[in-house]
Amino acid sequence: MELKYSKHSRLLFLAMLGGTFASLACLIFIYNPLGAIIVKALSFYPDSTAFNLWKHPPYEVLVNLYIFNVSNPKEFLRGEETLRFNEIGPYVYREELININATFNKNGSLTFVPRRLLHFMPEYSVGDPDVDTVVSPNIPLLGITASLQESSMFVNLAVASASSYLGSEAFLNLTINEYLYGYDDTLVTLANNIVPNWIDFPRFGLLDRLMALDNSSDVVTININSDDASTGSDSFAIEKWNGSPGLSQWGYEIPKENETIQKNTDCNTLEGAFMGTIFPRNIPKNSTFRLYRRAFCRTIPIVHDGNRLSKDGFEGYVYKPKKNFLASKEVNPNNDCFCKNDECLPDGLGDMSPCYYGIPIVMSRPHFLDGDPNLVKQVDGLFPDKNKHGFFMLIHPEMGVPLELKLRLQVNLRMPNTQYNAKTRPFNNLVLPLFWVELSVDTLPAEFKLYINLLYHILPVVQQVLMYGFAVISIALIFGSAVATVRHLLNSRHKTHFGLNVDYSEIPVFPLKTKVLSPQILIDK
Numbered sequence: 319m320e321l322k323y324s325k326h327s328r329l330l331f332l333a334m335l336g337g338t339f340a341s342l343a344c345l346i347f348i349y350n351p352l353g354a355i356i357v358k359a360l361s362f363y364p365d366s367t368a369f370n371l372w373k374h375p376p377y378e379v380l381v382n383l384y385i386f387n388v389s390n391p392k393e394f395l396r397g398e399e400t401l402r403f404n405e406i407g408p409y410v411y412r413e414e415l416i417n418i419n420a421t422f423n424k425n426g427s428l429t430f431v432p433r434r435l436l437h438f439m440p441e442y443s444v445g446d447p448d449v450d451t452v453v454s455p456n457i458p459l460l461g462i463t464a465s466l467q468e469s470s471m472f473v474n475l476a477v478a479s480a481s482s483y484l485g486s487e488a489f490l491n492l493t494i495n496e497y498l499y500g501y502d503d504t505l506v507t508l509a510n511n512i513v514p515n516w517i518d519f520p521r522f523g524l525l526d527r528l529m530a531l532d533n534s535s536d537v538v539t540i541n542i543n544s545d546d547a548s549t550g551s552d553s554f555a556i557e558k559w560n561g562s563p564g565l566s567q568w569g570y571e572i573p574k575e576n577e578t579i580q581k582n583t584d585c586n587t588l589e590g591a592f593m594g595t596i597f598p599r600n601i602p603k604n605s606t607f608r609l610y611r612r613a614f615c616r617t618i619p620i621v622h623d624g625n626r627l628s629k630d631g632f633e634g635y636v637y638k639p640k641k642n643f644l645a646s647k648e649v650n651p652n653n654d655c656f657c658k659n660d661e662c663l664p665d666g667l668g669d670m671s672p673c674y675y676g677i678p679i680v681m682s683r684p685h686f687l688d689g690d691p692n693l694v695k696q697v698d699g700l701f702p703d704k705n706k707h708g709f710f711m712l713i714h715p716e717m718g719v720p721l722e723l724k725l726r727l728q729v730n731l732r733m734p735n736t737q738y739n740a741k742t743r744p745f746n747n748l749v750l751p752l753f754w755v756e757l758s759v760d761t762l763p764a765e766f767k768l769y770i771n772l773l774y775h776i777l778p779v780v781q782q783v784l785m786y787g788f789a790v791i792s793i794a795l796i797f798g799s800a801v802a803t804v805r806h807l808l809n810s811r812h813k814t815h816f817g818l819n820v821d822y823s824e825i826p827v828f829p830l831k832t833k834v835l836s837p838q839i840l841i842d843k
Contacts, residue, residue: 332802336795343788352781356773360599360717362542364422373417375595376763379723381436382408382756383525384684385497388453389699391489395744403699403751406452409494410442413757415595422542427557429539432593434532436525447494454497455750456741458506458522459486460731461677463742467734478739481505488741498525524729524752528613531673536560536612538593553598554718556591556610563589567672568616568655584608584617585655591617594711594725597718601635614681614727615673616656619643620711628721630762632770634712641688644668644681664690667732667749678732683707684754685728696748707754716774719766720759728754 362369384407393399413434420430438447459481466474484504492501500523539558557563564570568586573579591608608617620637628634642650646662656662656669663669666689668681684707685700686693694700712722729752733745762770 330799332795332799336792336799339788339792339795343785343792346781346785346788350781352773352777355777359769359773362422362428369420371765372596373420375415376765377415377595377720377759378761378763379413379415380439380442380756380758380760381411381413382442382758383411383498383753384408384756385452385494385753386454386699386751388455388489391453395488397744399698401697401748401750403697405699406450407444407753408442408756409444409447409498410439411436412439423539426541426543427539428542429537431535431537432532434529436529445494447498450494451491452494452497453489453491454752455731455745456486456488456490457524457731457752458503459488460733460742460745460750461675461679462505463736463739464678464731464734465671465676467736471738474736474738478741480508481739481741484508486741488744497523499523500526527674528729532611532613540593552590554592554596555598556588556593559588559610559612563587565616581655583655584619584652588617594720594723597713599716599718601713601715601718603635603715607637612673615670616668616681619652623710626712628712628762629760630721630767632714632721632762634721635715637711637713639709644683644689663732664693666690666693667730670729678734680730680732680749682728682730682749682751683709684726684756685751686749693749697751700751714770717766717770719762721762723757723759725757726754728752 360368362372384405386403387406388394388401389404390399390402394401413436416433416435417430418433420428422428440446444450463474463477463481466477486503486505500521503522506522537560538556541552541555541557543553562570562572564572564582564587569581570586570588571579571582573582588610591610593611594609597607603622606619606621608619610617619640621640622635623638624636625633626636640650642665643653644667645653645665647654647657648662649665653662658669663680666682666686670679670681671677682689682693683702685702687702687704687707689702694702707726708724709726710722710724711720713719714721731750731752733742733748733750735746736742
């Protein structure tokens with residue numbers, strides 16, 4: 319009897335063990351523990367790994383600068399030739415982003431101050447920026463004169479006289495570092511002393527002014543959906559920039575409670591835009607985003623344009639700017655707020671003057687790609703090429719981080735019809751290319767590769783193996799114990815039917831041994 323109960327116990331244990339494995343397989347299928355692991359691993363909270371990576375992203379962001387050098391300044395000023403440019407570069411800098419003073423707010427948002435630093439990379443650059451030189455239009459002279467176009471004749475004549483007295487020339491020969499980071503200019507110094515509220519810098523450098531705008535102690539608030547920043551389309555989107563959800567320089571007005579202001583549109587609204595360092599997770603293919611950096615002076619809409627593998631082998635969504643994002647309001651009504659007094663710039667140009675002291679700085683794509691054909695015809699030396707000058711971002715759809723980036727934009731000076739300064743008159747009605755920049759990310763940081771491989775490649779396989787493995791084991795155990803039980807029952811019945819005279823008898827049974835006698839013995843008897 320002990321043996322029988324022991325066997326039954328083993329079969330029952332195997333069946334229960336099979337049920338346990340079946341329950342585990344069902345729990346994995348229903349609750350998807352990997353999803354909870356991903357949410358926990360990528361959640362933003364003080365000192366979390368994801369938060370620390372965001373505070374100081376380990377990306378290698380390269381800033382490649384290509385500068386337009388004037389090759390025929392004398393011939394142009396004499397009216398003999400069209401202004402001719404040749405491109406020099408790249409001069410490469412590594413951009414370091416640090417998000418400081420981060421504060422988690424009770425409403426699920428995060429407030430911080432972004433800081434960007436540039437580090438020169440001589441190994442990637444074509445030359446030494448302290449030695450190499452560029453011949454450039456005198457941007458302070460042209461810019462200040464152009465910005466005063468609508469001022470009185472007296473003001474314009476005063477500036478023309480001052481520039482002549484100070485010896486300002488139409489073209490300058492500068493080192494690359496002077497061109498980018500600043501040089502002493504007598505006209506700028508004079509303007510800084512006379513109108514410091516307008517020209518608030520003593521030295522002028524193009525890159526210096528762009529970076530000064532990007533690093534002007536901006537206080538940014540983004541939505542982080544701290545409980546589960548996963549599928550919400552506004553996760554990591556801007557809520558406020560310096561306390562405002564829009565760009566006042568483009569006419570945005572902060573509405574009062576329950577107030578709707580008609581002129582507040584996507585054109586001048588920052589709320590819902592992204593800074594480009596992180597996006598929502600689990601991005602639908604039809605998603606569109608708006609990118610913003612303060613140096614752009616506007617948002618840039620990007621749309622999904624296919625899928626492809628990154629250089630690291632990860633599947634990503636390709637995003638490109640809308641082809642008409644720099645078009646006039648007749649072509650793109652969303653650009654309505656960028657037109658002044660119903661006057662829009664030619665296709666392919668974006669006004670940046672409200673962010674740069676009223677000087678008519680305009681944005682375009684490099685070499686006026688996809689712009690008005692007349693922009694290229696005005697000058698010599700520009701050759702737009704979609705492969706060299708296109709703009710794309712490759713985003714990991716599940717994790718929401720950039721896999722690759724080629725953000726290419728050009729900075730230009732748009733000259734109006736100046737009348738009172740003979741030195742600026744040859745430049746009338748020209749759009750002068752100054753330089754173009756490429757923000758480049760070619761590969762993921764090692765930390766991000768580890769996260770993607772672990773969370774989206776290794777652990778999903780482990781979870782599937784466990785789920786199906788538990789299911790197979792449970793089936794094997796339950797089926798095996800059932801078969802063993804049936805066989806045991808059948809064997810028990812067999813023994814009961816045929817074993818009455820074998821298992822027990824009170825009469826001893828002796829085997830009958832029959833001796834077979836040979837025929838010879840029988841004859842003898």
